[in-house]
Amino acid sequence: MxxxxxxxxxxxxxxxxxxxxxxxxxxxxxxxxxxxxxxxxxxxxxxxxxxxxRSRRSGTIGVVLPALNNDFHLTIIAGVEAALRSAGISVIVAASPSGQEDTVGLLLSQMVDGIIAVPSGHDIEALRTAMQRVPVVLIDWEADELHTDGIFLDNAAAGAMAARLLLDHGHRRIALVAGPASVSTMRLRASGFTERLAEAGVALSPEYEARGPLVVRTGHDSISGFLAMRDRPTAIFCANYELTLGALIAINESGLRLGRDISLVGFDGAELAQATVPRLTVIAQPTEDIATEAADLLRRRLDGSGPPLPRSPVVRFLPAQLVPGGSVERLND
Incomplete structure (x- = not known):
């Protein structure tokens, strides 16, 4: 040894x-x-x-997630663990699906040295309390109530990227499927999307906007409703992975041809995109980079390594990437 x-x-x-x-x-x-x-x-x-x-540290950090059953959250866990392993720091993962569990309190009872959180609304007060004891870094959801470090996707720019693509392909009857506006990622992606449309003189009609829980069923039912319209949209943007998956199921059930009869831009799911014909065009977030940067930021807060950090919160926004496929028809040839 x-x-x-x-x-x-x-x-x-x-x-x-x-x-x-x-x-x-x-x-x-x-x-x-x-x-x-x-x-x-x-x-x-x-x-x-x-x-x-000796150090009065446990050598562990906690990761708080709303759920453990989707690719985004699992990639966050893997990225954080990989980034901290070489520093001898272990990771304890805890799900916080509802306000019934004191997930943050549980991690603190395990003497974690810091917390990386994809917070939900019911975690805010517990995280605010935790910040008095350990450093906290947020991912994904920008919680204005928590004045702390965070690594986020530039969600508004990601939404604008999807709108720009559809506009550049000549689409004007454009629909949006998104989650609740109370979720910052959904609010920002939707606002970036609609603002870019407005800049081009295209208003998002109320009948072309669907919102609901971030589950496959929402995407499926929303798209089914759009496709049943007499004057259906020519193109749709789904603002997260589960909504995108539901949309693809609905389009497949309808018998319409993806990229010909209906155009679709999805979010994340690069592997899923490879399974569709034609390949789905998606807006992808750099999930591994987000996890790695969050882990590095927390480690630097703990051990003081690297260039000195300011006392004020460090907040960084990473850009999304357009992964083109064949699911958006060009109408302006």
Missing amino acids: ATYKDIQRETGLSLATISKYFNGRTVLESNRVAIEAAAAALDFRPNAMARGL
Whole structure:
């Protein structure tokens, strides 16, 4: 089993510096990189219990998610865990599907050193309390009530990207399927979408806008309603993955041809896009990058590594990517 002395031989650093790093204290960035590389090469496993007793840290962070049953949340877990593993930090995951469970309190009782959260409305007060004890980094949902660090998709720009694509292809009868406006991601994607349409002189008709829970059924029923209209839209944007999946099911059931009889822009689901004929055009968020940056930001709050962080919250917005397919017909040829 590798020891501090083995890492010392690999790096040439003093035992004091190596011990300082593994006890959660600040070291030079070059030293941190060297220690982590040596630890990985030697398969070094620090004694977490002993380290925790010395540093008064548990070496764990908590991840709070609304649910554990969709690709976005599972990718967040995988990205956070991968980013923190080399620093010897473990991850405890807890779902908070409703306000019935004290999910944040449970994590705090496990002595986590910090929390990364995809919050729901019922988590706000608990997270506000947690912020008095540990650093908190938010992902996905911009909760204005929480004055803390966050890594988010630029949701308004993502919605505008979808609108611009449809407009550029000559569509004017355009529909939107989105979640509740109370969810910041849905509110921002929808506002970016409708504002870009308005800039082009296209108003989103009320009958062409459907909102509901972020589940497959909402996407299915909304699209079925649009397709049954006498003057149906020529193109539709679905603002999240579950809505997109429901839309594809409804289009398949209708017998209409994707990209010919009806155009569709989905959200996320690059793997799903490869299974449709023609390939679905999607707006994809950089989920792995969001998870990695959130984990890195939390680690820096904990150990002070890297360039100094301001005391004020660090908030970053990452751009979405258009992944083109063949599901949008060009009407202006």
